[in-house]
Amino acid sequence: MAERPVLNADIDGKTFRSFYYLKEELVCFCEQEGLQTSGGKPELNERISHYLDTGERLRSGTRKRTPVSYKSITEDTLIENDIICSERHRSFFVSMIGKRFTFNVEFQKWLRSNAGKNYGDAVNAYHRILDEKKEKRTDIGEQFEYNTYIRDFFDDNEGKTLADAIKCWKFKKGSQGHNRYEKDDLVALKN
Numbered sequence: 001m002a003e004r005p006v007l008n009a010d011i012d013g014k015t016f017r018s019f020y021y022l023k024e025e026l027v028c029f030c031e032q033e034g035l036q037t038s039g040g041k042p043e044l045n046e047r048i049s050h051y052l053d054t055g056e057r058l059r060s061g062t063r064k065r066t067p068v069s070y071k072s073i074t075e076d077t078l079i080e081n082d083i084i085c086s087e088r089h090r091s092f093f094v095s096m097i098g099k100r101f102t103f104n105v106e107f108q109k110w111l112r113s114n115a116g117k118n119y120g121d122a123v124n125a126y127h128r129i130l131d132e133k134k135e136k137r138t139d140i141g142e143q144f145e146y147n148t149y150i151r152d153f154f155d156d157n158e159g160k161t162l163a164d165a166i167k168c169w170k171f172k173k174g175s176q177g178h179n180r181y182e183k184d185d186l187v188a189l190k191n
Contacts, residue, residue: 007021033051077119082115106138
């Protein structure tokens, strides 16, 4: 089994893609190499892979967001384009939903894809999303490899502990190849 190399400009893109790196490591590498540090892990991985393969520095396609002019949000206020979930938004939703409100991923996606609807619609959508979560298993975004691994570990290993799952995860992320759970990862528990 190949040992995970230190992330630097001396490795090639193929080697880089075959190992797991923390987001902090990706951002640090980008800073050192003059690459943009914005975006999630998928964007950073793509930017670094391209740089290691070609030497070219990709620029992200982010746009400047226009500031919102209204001071308070009501149920009739329209959801703005390119919404940023700010403290002002949080305060509104907490006042409408209660202290248990959180900007979960599904709700943020709903907000971003429903510009032009009003915040009353958003409150209703939040409740509907919570109800749906009770009924079905939620999707985990591709950038959350750890969460996916832990869930798949427990699906396959009833009675194991979180400490067991984490030990297997650490073994997996230090190994070359993909980071999805496999039964063979249980070898880490024998050490």
